[in-house]
Amino acid sequence: MEISVLYEDNHLLLVEKPVNIPVQADRTGDNDFLSMLKQDLKVRYQKPGNVFLGLVHRLDRPVGGAMVFAKTSKAASRMSDLVRRQAIERKYLAVVRGMPTQTEAKLEHYLLKNNRENKVYTVAANHKQAKKAVLDYKVIANTEGLSLLSVQLHTGRPHQIRVQLSSNRTPIYGDQKYGQKVNRPGQQIALWAHTLRFEHPIKKEIIEVTSSPPEEKHPWGIWGNL
Structure with missing residues (x-):
């Protein structure tokens, strides 16, 4: 598989994760992105032995877009x-069903993950295991019963964005887990990690990369090149 590198130096590797690939090994036994990247570094730089690559954050398996990995333990x-x-400023693009009641808003929920179901639920703030989740969204455009949102985590x-937008009565297009009532099996989730921006941990300069969803795929193509 060809890997799209967005930025790379001796300390960091920023790449575009393909959809429907787990970030790291899971119980499915499917090829995972972290192992693919380690193998790619091993081949490209002819490294003997094991390659270090630190996982900084995650994306859900069906979600694609920008990710950052650390190439040294210090950077990690x-x-x-x-x-x-x-x-780390993380912005996403999401296509949701319907139109939010507010064109721009901050969403705050308290979330609880059921590990057995691998599903997250909104719960009361006083739940002893609840974790606070906060995001901002802004409606960029809407048409054909769909809205294009910019989301900042x-x-x-x-599953934060998926759960919070679903709880806001605008489930993400194609989300089988949190929008099964309005999405058909087989539809690809329209959630994309669009922008990463942060201060380089070693060089102290601002790093910013952008990854755009595939415009040839529905529903992204409704709005052309993003």
């Missing part, structure tokens, strides 16, 4: 600190 530690301090909870 510092990137993890950026994640903890919410100092402020926390990185599992």
Whole structure:
């Protein structure tokens, strides 16, 4: 598989994750993105032995777009600190069913993950295991009963964007887990990791990369090149 590199130096590797590939090995046993990247680095740089590549954050298996990995343990530690301090700006594009009641808003929910079901639920704020989830969204355009949203994450909870938008009565197009009442089996989820922006953990310069969803795929093609 050809890997699209968005930025690379001795410390970091920013790449475009393809859809429907798990970020790391899971119980399915399918090829995972982290292993593919390690193998690619091993071949490209003719490295003997194991290749280090630190996982900084995750994307759900059906979601594609920009991801950052750390090529050294020092970079991995510092990137993890950026994640903890919410100092990595992460923006997504999402196509949702319907039109949000507000064209621009902040959503705050408390989420609880059921590991057995691999599904996340909204719960009361006083639930002892609940984790706060916050995002901002802005409607870019809408047509044919669909709306194109720009979403900025402020926390990185599992399935966060999918759960929060569904709870806002605008489930993501193609989401089989949180929009099964309005989406058909086989439809590809229209959620894409569009932009990553942060201060380089070693060089201290601002790194920003953008990844665009495939415009030839429905429903992205409704709005052309994003």
